[in-house]
Amino acid sequence: MASNSNSRPPSPLGLEQDQEFDYSKRSQWLRAAVLGANDGLVSTASLMMGVGAVKHAIKAMILAGFAGLVAGACSMAIGEFVSVYSQLDIELAQMRREEKRAGVVALGGDDEKREGLPNPIQAAAASALAFSVGAMVPLLAASFITEYKVRVGAVVAAVSAALVAFGWLGAALGRAPVVRSTARVLVGGWLAMALTFGLTKLIGSKGL
Known part of the structure; x- marks a missing residue:
């Protein structure tokens, strides 16, 4: 019986490290995706609320939101491309220096x-x-x-629910306190929408 209980060899240490490393990489990508989605949520909602403060027509809010989606997505993509390409150049240069020091000829x-x-x-x-x-x-x-008024209420309700979801997911991926992190994300989103709405309303009322 004793031989049967010990018959299964322990998992190799390298395999456990690989699994942990893979989890860490997935966690970082998921966390970045959550942050990007949260950015799109808050910025687009704030833009729509700001335009809605002075233009009550549904067309104005939808067009503002769509323009914010396209502009924001393009800005995020270009910024990420440039940033990651710079990182890639640095890592490739470092690899070439290490290969040169080791006397290794890099093959294609x-x-x-x-x-x-x-x-x-x-x-x-x-x-x-x-x-x-x-x-x-x-x-x-x-x-x-x-x-x-119903439209504004629907936007605030939907954005609030999404902020709670993104806040919880981001906290879970980052292993941070869920309640505190979720509340921080929710309040931050509310403040962004409220400030954009209030300041745009103020400027619009002055006829600027």
């Missing part, structure tokens, strides 16, 4: 060393997609609601 088919390097196109696409997903929440909430 050495894919194993480079498969773990950052991918600028993938990062840009993921960033733009995450932003767009968040921005779609206020856009969908405001669609087809002609009554102004």
Whole structure:
């Protein structure tokens, strides 16, 4: 019986480290996606609330939100592409220096060393997609609601629910206190929408 209980060999240490490393990489990508979606949510909702403060027509709010979605997604994609490409150049240069010091001639088919390097196109696409997903929440909430006050209420309610979800998910991925982190994200989103609405309303009332 004793031999049967010990018959299964322990998992190799390297395998456990690989699994932990893979989890860490997935966690970082998911966390970045959540932050990008939260950015799209708050910025687009704030833009729609600001325009809605002076223009009550549904068309004005939807167009403002759509413009914010496209502009924000493009900005996120370009910024991420440039940033990750710079990181890629640095890592490739470092690899070449290490190979030169070791007296190793880099071959064109050495894919194993480079498969773990950052991918600028993938990062840009993921960033733009995450932003767009968040921005779609206020856009969908405001669609087809002609009554102004109901439309604003629907946007605030939908954005609040999404902020809670993103805050909880971001806290869970970052292993942070869930309640505190979620409350921080929710209050921050409310403040962004309220400030944009109030300041735009003030400027609009002055006829500027």
